[in-house]
Amino acid sequence: DVKVTQSSRYLVKRTGEKVFLECVQDMDHENMFWYRQDPGLGLRLIYFSYDVKMKEKGDIPEGYSVSREKKERFSLILESASTNQTSMYLCASSFAGAYNQPQHFGDGTRLSIL
Amino acid sequence: TQLLEQSPQFLSIQEGENLTVYCNSSSVFSSLQWYRQEPGEGPVLLVTVVTGGEVKKLKRLTFQFGDARKDSSLHITAAQPGDTGLYLCAGEGGSGNTGKLIFGQGTTLQVKP
Known part of the structure; x- marks a missing residue:
């Protein structure tokens, strides 16, 4: 069965810290995505990657960076955490070979910045 | 910019x-x-x-795509507490086959026993 695993379910960090969120998929998918989810705003795309070492900015990339050194792993980095980055973060992956491919999601990381 | 608007945002039944939940663009x-x-x-x-015009059924859930492919609806018949959750519509965004999806804001459904 398809599996996307996010390293932490809950994380509490302090303002100014560098924060790493890790995501691993076991489906050999080319595409990987990072979203943040806030009430009433749906899912907003932060960054996505369509291949190893390739990345593109999404709709809200400011304050974030990503790393994809291996096909199965996509990391989201908060360079200097701020309180407005408190949110639910969701990682997803999808197959790149055809249109209308579904995205497979992890269970999310609820991040609190104090 | 492509947007998807869902309504209602919250439903308690x-x-x-x-x-019925609507997804419009x-x-x-x-x-x-x-x-x-x-x-x-x-x-x-x-x-x-x-x-366009397609109807798909998944047990008590019926999904319809508008004829012009600008809107969709989700109808749930005889809702059960197990249907409780956040329902999101999403469409492929951007040009080309990037795999990117644009999501609606979501509809939170609460079904009370």
Whole structure:
């Protein structure tokens, strides 16, 4: 069965810290995505990657960076955490070979910045 | 910019009632996907509609894609507490086959026993 695993379910960090969120998929998918989810705003795309070492900015990339050194792993980095980055973060992956491919999601990381 | 607007944003009903959730856009989408997200979990795909006018059924859930491929609806018959969750519509965004999806804001459904 398809599996996307996010390293932490809950994380509490302090303002100014560098924060790493890790995501691993076991489906050999080319595409990987990072979203943040806030009430009433749906899912907003932060960054996505369509291949190893390739990345593109999404709709809200400011304050974030990503790393994809291996096909199965996509990391989201908060360079200097701020309180407005408190949110639910969701990682997803999808197959790149055809249109209308579904995205497979992890269970999310609820991040609190104090 | 492609946008998807969902309505209502929140719905609280009694078990056994029927409901409809709407997903609208001013843009044409090649397909729309519907996801359900239960508390503490990530969204899970329910269905993809591809052809204008298409109707798909998943047990008590009926999904319809508008003729012009700008809107979709989800109708639930005789809702059960197990239907509680966040329902999200999503369409492929951007040019080319990037795999990127544009999501609506979501509809939170609460079904009370």
